[in-house]
Amino acid sequence: MQIDIPAFSWSPYGLIVVLSVIAGFAAAVLLMRRAGVGKQTIFYTCLTAIVCTFITSLMVTFRITERGIVLSFSGLGAAVGLISGVLIAALIIRDKPDEVMAAFIASAPLMYGLAKLGCFLAGCCHGKPYSGPFAVTYHNEHAGTYFPVQLVDMAAFILIHILAVFLITKMKNKFSAICIILAVLIPVRFALEYLKYYHDGSPVSSGQITVLIAGAIAVILVLVWKKILKINYR
Amino acid sequence: MENNNNINSAQPQIPVQPVQAQPVAQPVQTAQPMAAQPAPAPAPAPAPTQAPVYAPAPAPAPVQQPVYQQPVYQQQYQQPYQQAPQYGVPAYPASQPAQPSDGFTPEERSARRKKANILCFISLALMLVPSTISGAFSSTIENMSNISEVAETVVSIFSALVGGSVIGAWVLMIIARVKYKESKFAKVLMWVYIGFFAAGLIAVALFIAMCWYITKDCQGF
Numbered sequence: 001m002q003i004d005i006p007a008f009s010w011s012p013y014g015l016i017v018v019l020s021v022i023a024g025f026a027a028a029v030l031l032m033r034r035a036g037v038g039k040q041t042i043f044y045t046c047l048t049a050i051v052c053t054f055i056t057s058l059m060v061t062f063r064i065t066e067r068g069i070v071l072s073f074s075g076l077g078a079a080v081g082l083i084s085g086v087l088i089a090a091l092i093i094r095d096k097p098d099e100v101m102a103a104f105i106a107s108a109p110l111m112y113g114l115a116k117l118g119c120f121l122a123g124c125c126h127g128k129p130y131s132g133p134f135a136v137t138y139h140n141e142h143a144g145t146y147f148p149v150q151l152v153d154m155a156a157f158i159l160i161h162i163l164a165v166f167l168i169t170k171m172k173n174k175f176s177a178i179c180i181i182l183a184v185l186i187p188v189r190f191a192l193e194y195l196k197y198y199h200d201g202s203p204v205s206s207g208q209i210t211v212l213i214a215g216a217i218a219v220i221l222v223l224v225w226k227k228i229l230k231i232n233y234r
Numbered sequence: 235m236e237n238n239n240n241i242n243s244a245q246p247q248i249p250v251q252p253v254q255a256q257p258v259a260q261p262v263q264t265a266q267p268m269a270a271q272p273a274p275a276p277a278p279a280p281a282p283t284q285a286p287v288y289a290p291a292p293a294p295a296p297v298q299q300p301v302y303q304q305p306v307y308q309q310q311y312q313q314p315y316q317q318a319p320q321y322g323v324p325a326y327p328a329s330q331p332a333q334p335s336d337g338f339t340p341e342e343r344s345a346r347r348k349k350a351n352i353l354c355f356i357s358l359a360l361m362l363v364p365s366t367i368s369g370a371f372s373s374t375i376e377n378m379s380n381i382s383e384v385a386e387t388v389v390s391i392f393s394a395l396v397g398g399s400v401i402g403a404w405v406l407m408i409i410a411r412v413k414y415k416e417s418k419f420a421k422v423l424m425w426v427y428i429g430f431f432a433a434g435l436i437a438v439a440l441f442i443a444m445c446w447y448i449t450k451d452c453q454g455f
Contacts (some may be wrong), residue, residue, distance in 0.1 A: 015439075018435070018439075040412075044408050044411070044412060047404070047428070048404065048405065048408055050266070051400075051404045051431070052401055055397045055400055055401055056401075058397065058399035059393055059394055062389075062390070062393040085283070088405055089408070092409055092412050092414055094404070115315055186328065204355060
């Protein structure tokens, strides 16, 4: 069985990314409401987080080429922006910050996983050449037959989201739940880089270094968040 | 609060003198109108006007002279808090409802409004100034035909500054909204920012749709 992706006259990538971000925020709102976080806290946290997510992502991808200014959406930049936004909001509104952070950390894999559907349809971030079962064929500028790494990405991150929801709803110590989620998320993202077309075969590629840097920034932000807000569990 | 505490702490020291002065000064004139209107709304108003009546009163009473030599007491003596119990009328409780329901005095409200406005103005400046500058230089940036590494670095720093200032503008607005909920400026600013953000998203969506429509018509050329 092979998957054939036609050449779209316009890329659905942007629309799917926006919808995935909306879906991720909706999941975070539901988790926060379930945890009893106030409506005002949810509103202002979402506002700060969504602005930081978009602006950080645009800042990371902003560059000038000979064809003009290029703006795109970076998943890693968005993840760092999201955690930064939640951290900033928690410093302003100190209402159940651990529940808020846990909800957003659990929703981030959902956003990323759903956004991979846009990559799958657009053909970007495709896998290495492959002709076995479930090979995906593109007819656009990425023409060729590849391993469907975007679908593997999507499945893996949605599974991590389900695991994360389970952890943050069952564990009282939200900080431990956040640490476990990050400890699963970063290695999975790192490992999936081996399947991407741009991986040069070296043990650690430049893309994987970027993943490690973004993961380290996320961990540092969470530790700073815990330290500043003095969140302790007994 | 400090004044109130001082007043309360001063009362046990000097309660006798002003109370003794009352009957000497005008016992009938002050008591009669208050008795006729036991709890009127304008009760706090006459209280300060009565203060000068009490000022000359200690003069005939020799006991009160050392009391007026104390500047602290003299200052406090002018306060309506001490005069009210002298009348035997609940003037002080009647003046309490003058405070707003949010629990702030007019001075506190004014100070809070000023702080909120400062935050909002800084937020507005952070939002507008970098956007204006980047808009003014956008044509220059786009016309850079020879993209050097230095130019790319400058552009990256510039974009980081613009992005950071926009995030700062949002954060300051949210601080103003959360800490000074009564500020209408902050409320208006919030909805303006949200409106611009939503308009930006809609504009991008329309742009994509327009591109799709044009490329659809131009297929084959």
